[in-house]
Amino acid sequence: MLTIKQYVRAQSLDEAYTLCQKRANVVLGGMLWLKTQNRTVDTAIDLSDLGLDTIEETPDEFRIGAMVTLRQLEQNRELAAYTRGAMAESVRHIVGVQFRNLATVGGSIYGRFGFSDVLTLFLALDAAVELHHGGRVPLAEYAARPYERDILTHIVVPKQPGTVAYLAQRNISTDFPVLTCAVAVRQDGVRCAVGARPMKAQLYQGNPALLAGGITPETAEAFAGSVAAEAAFGSNLRAGADYRRAICKVLVRRALLACKEDA
Amino acid sequence: MEIQLKLNGRPVRDSIDADTLLLDFVRAHGCTSVKRGCETSNCGLCTVLLDGKPVLSCSVLAARAAGHEVQTLEGLQAEAQEFVSFIADQGAEQCGFCNPGYVMNTIALLRENPDPTDDEIRAYLAGNLCRCSGYEGQLRGIRAFLNARNQAKEEKERG
Numbered sequence: 297m298l299t300i301k302q303y304v305r306a307q308s309l310d311e312a313y314t315l316c317q318k319r320a321n322v323v324l325g326g327m328l329w330l331k332t333q334n335r336t337v338d339t340a341i342d343l344s345d346l347g348l349d350t351i352e353e354t355p356d357e358f359r360i361g362a363m364v365t366l367r368q369l370e371q372n373r374e375l376a377a378y379t380r381g382a383m384a385e386s387v388r389h390i391v392g393v394q395f396r397n398l399a400t401v402g403g404s405i406y407g408r409f410g411f412s413d414v415l416t417l418f419l420a421l422d423a424a425v426e427l428h429h430g431g432r433v434p435l436a437e438y439a440a441r442p443y444e445r446d447i448l449t450h451i452v453v454p455k456q457p458g459t460v461a462y463l464a465q466r467n468i469s470t471d472f473p474v475l476t477c478a479v480a481v482r483q484d485g486v487r488c489a490v491g492a493r494p495m496k497a498q499l500y501q502g503n504p505a506l507l508a509g510g511i512t513p514e515t516a517e518a519f520a521g522s523v524a525a526e527a528a529f530g531s532n533l534r535a536g537a538d539y540r541r542a543i544c545k546v547l548v549r550r551a552l553l554a555c556k557e558d559a
Numbered sequence: 560m561e562i563q564l565k566l567n568g569r570p571v572r573d574s575i576d577a578d579t580l581l582l583d584f585v586r587a588h589g590c591t592s593v594k595r596g597c598e599t600s601n602c603g604l605c606t607v608l609l610d611g612k613p614v615l616s617c618s619v620l621a622a623r624a625a626g627h628e629v630q631t632l633e634g635l636q637a638e639a640q641e642f643v644s645f646i647a648d649q650g651a652e653q654c655g656f657c658n659p660g661y662v663m664n665t666i667a668l669l670r671e672n673p674d675p676t677d678d679e680i681r682a683y684l685a686g687n688l689c690r691c692s693g694y695e696g697q698l699r700g701i702r703a704f705l706n707a708r709n710q711a712k713e714e715k716e717r718g
Binding site: 391 | 609
């Protein structure tokens, strides 16, 4: 059971940051995962009043506030156009509309959950996070860091020419994924992220030389095999490691071919 | 702590604990259509509209809803009345426990997308669990309502 002693709607990021330094205090995202925990929170810090709930687009990037909901990501037309639907695809299986109206992108990324669909996609999109004190940090680096007591304020997605595809495997709709996969084909190569391994999402290089002659069904299969061989997988109640490795090969191949088709 | 919000159009002020959930708050203020289900943000039974958007009231702090507008089925009966008989006609109510959440989310769906396809209905209502019906009855009921409404609209346009 979650017990909260005090609730504060922070009026500035500095106030939120100061409150956040105490171990017993927690910054609220959508509160969905937090609520399932058995813990006592001294002060729950709400960022709702800080204007972090918008998606800004500039010629070079998207700047997504930490309090933007997964439903906003799903419905944003500019992100849909840029990702060719991959953004909506990455969240549409997450429980239901009511859940996605609460879950925040900041909570999802800060949590670096193993099952996170959005972490997988944002890694492939070469995103960065903005921390109130820590500044801009590449997401791949942030995802590997231990949890720290800084406020994640924005996710930044650079605009890069190319295509992206997102695929996930679930045992049943709306469940946690068995495996997640995002592939971005860029001018300088392929960025491939695999998550729900069941460990958190990570970028894998695979063997890029296999795609030197272009993406074909054969080269996509070979590259997917190299990613599946490189990635670490584990077992849990949803699937075994060997099954995940086999699924990884399929999803990476399909995502690559989808990118080629989109291009 | 003291909070004030608008509940079904009426201002409500109350003293609450910091961890009071919106679900408990609205039920304490007479809105017992809002059901306590899984309490793990999965079943949709506790759906309310927060500033017009469907959310799970079991996972929202009442304090967070302060200054905002909350609607429950008690405040939306006229809007619900348009289509609930179509769902009942399909025998899709069964035990009825999930029904208020279903109706609330269907209201949200039809406001957002007045003429959804079957796949859009399925996708929007995916977060509402029903342990009796198998979901087809609800889908048939909403489809029957939309067909009847569209037919009536066409007839009106034809004069």
